[in-house]
Amino acid sequence: MAEAHERLEAEDLQRNLREVQELVRLQDLAGLRASLDRTHPADIAFMLEALPPEERLAVWGLVKADRDGEILVEVSEAVRESLIASMDKSELVAAAETLEADQLADIAGDLPPAVIEEVVRSLSAEERAQLRAALSFPEGSVGALMDFEHVTVRADVTLEAATRYLRRLDELPSHTDQLFVVDRGERLQGTLPLARLIVADLEREVGQVLVAESVRFQPEDRAEDAAGAFERYDLVSAPVIDQAGRLIGRLTVDAVVDYIRQRSADSQLAEGGLSQEEDVFASVLDSFKNRWAWLAVNLVTAFIASRVIGAFEGSIAQLVALAALMPIVAGIGGNTGNQTTTMIVRALALGQIQGAYWKKLLGKEIGVALLNGALWGTLLGAIAYMFYGSVALGGVMALAMILNLVLAALMGVGIPWLRARLGRDPAAGSSVLLTAVTDSGGFFIFLGLATLFLV
């Protein structure tokens, strides 16, 4: 535990970062090393993220080797890769050997296989089993987030004996707000909150004061669901048990907070079209690699929309105003459809939509689309009439708008519904798919109506 390092508020952290930059610039290695030794590992991780490659590696080289491990666990994956690339095998082994099994599992994917092999050989049988357990559960499961630092007691000892046992421990693991009560077969019988241990009569037995019905998870449970339970019930820690009811680990609120942050970051990145967290100071080539896939998908959808327009070139040649008006119809369709999808994806993630309510939802969204279509369609129809002096063109504009908004509502509900039914994440890619349909659909509806009624 890093109790010895000072903990900083946001402003002090920024000032500290500027100091470190200045020390790097002045090549004041002694000053830099002294400053880093004082700094909390999480803050060193923060600084490494905020420094460009050369400065980052200069700082990394001065961090004491016995702190490398915990800092590697803290940094983002992109930065971790750049740090690991700068270390040789023996340094990596030394760093990895300072970690707990659950931390090791977190960074195992980024370490060279030879390093893992050597580290595993140095582990005790118990640690090896823990590492195997932590690695065996997929990302996004409780098993991937749990740690093994729980403290257990038996139900048939007195609180006094339990307290004496705790005193023999040097210190309690962080986030120990409760002890786990197990029987001889390691089966979980309940939990004993420290707050209860402190206020209860010491003569009583653990079994008399334990909380039997506390929330427990299995390692296969979805991390998202566990995060929901932590949020609903304001938990600090919770036991993780196997199918036989045996205690195998615990989940703590700090792991849950990291998970929530990471998930929110991932969805932000995905919506912005980045494949994964990007090191701000990545090279041009690394950035390109992180971004090309999304651009390629968009290029294909843009190309399809372009071919839809191409099919109506005859009409556009006769009435060139169509070219200027068509992006409005397509664009607003995409916007309204994304509003619908955003709301539904959120409600789905929170578990708020039951099977029976989809039809109700669709009805409501089509209602909103008709209201929007009538309002904005009339407005735009009037504007089209003002600019081009044709009532028919204004009418086509208004009608196209209404139809494309209804299409957007259908797709805005339908795409997440279909993805949820197929058991896929309803968020991923919904927006791209939706915009593809409303773009091509908008062009088709508007140019098609124009061809029917105007040319």
Place this chain on the structure above:
Amino acid sequence: MAEAHERLEAEDLQRNLREVQELVRLQDLAGLRASLDRTHPADIAFMLEALPPEERLAVWGLVKADRDGEILVEVSEAVRESLIASMDKSELVAAAETLEADQLADIAGDLPPAVIEEVVRSLSAEERAQLRAALSFPEGSVGALMDFEHVTVRADVTLEAATRYLRRLDELPSHTDQLFVVDRGERLQGTLPLARLIVADLEREVGQVLVAESVRFQPEDRAEDAAGAFERYDLVSAPVIDQAGRLIGRLTVDAVVDYIRQRSADSQLAEGGLSQEEDVFASVLDSFKNRWAWLAVNLVTAFIASRVIGAFEGSIAQLVALAALMPIVAGIGGNTGNQTTTMIVRALALGQIQGAYWKKLLGKEIGVALLNGALWGTLLGAIAYMFYGSVALGGVMALAMILNLVLAALMGVGIPWLRARLGRDPAAGSSVLLTAVTDSGGFFIFLGLATLFLV
């Protein structure tokens, strides 16, 4: 505290919800009331969110009045409004009177002024001061998130005396992982973690074992920064002090988790074009109100882009292929610009970009734009040539692509930079503004080049 209610995992919660729906359908009021009495307030809140208006109010009417308050605190703002609208003044006063000052402050904005007045009259002087304090700090500050349920001890008592004092309390407030050590003037001297209290020698004095350098916040601090500190240092609770160093409240990890979730939801909603959290079962009119502002903004930007195209109608009339190709140039510009902005907004939120590095960043992003432009521009130029048989058209396409991607990179860096310099939230609206520029800019560049070289 609601220790008596069972706590459910995600699957049980969904099953419970279906049961409640069934009981509502069968009009089995006795069964429904019994089921609700067993249910944790956070789970009732969840169910109310997931039920359409009629069912929601039917359930709400059967919840025991003494639980109304805590449930109102748990639900989202949109649902809270619908529940409050169904209650009369005396019910609201009764519900509000069951709440702590910090909880009351959370929902005060949604209560009618007459209710607040009456509740305030029933508060003790201390509670009134707490309520005033909680209401005086703006949303997004530590003061708005803090509570007042801390337990304090003096430095000059022995651990045994401290333990005896704790035993006299019926139970400790939730999330009490440490006691706050204060002097006679209520000035914070440090904290005493329960884990330390349990393992330390009871003869020692609090002053000898306290942690002096623990993180502390002031109520004016940004909640975002505090959340960062909770995440970096894995905190469960932290003291909040005024400028004179006096303890005035505490911040707990459950409030921080709620804040992080809420912030992530807000940014998701804003990106999707919703003004605020929307009740999935809101009426068509309420949904329309939540969405029209964003559509109006997009309509204006779409209209501007349309006028840019309108200015080149002569060129399009001569070469109608331009109409089909122009949305591709505009669209890909928006996509790449959003990638840049997403990455920068994230890094800014994490405090990772120092003043000196903006130029470096811009250089890198222009590098990525040139690489993307050369690649996709060549590809699209070749496709344009294939479809329309004109080398010049292909060349214009490629060149327009490169230029619009460079424009997108400039704006993708420039817009968040400018907003950050002006002290505005760099996230809000960046994407709309960027897309407006790359759309209009893309049409202008492509049609302008075509007019120069092709027609």
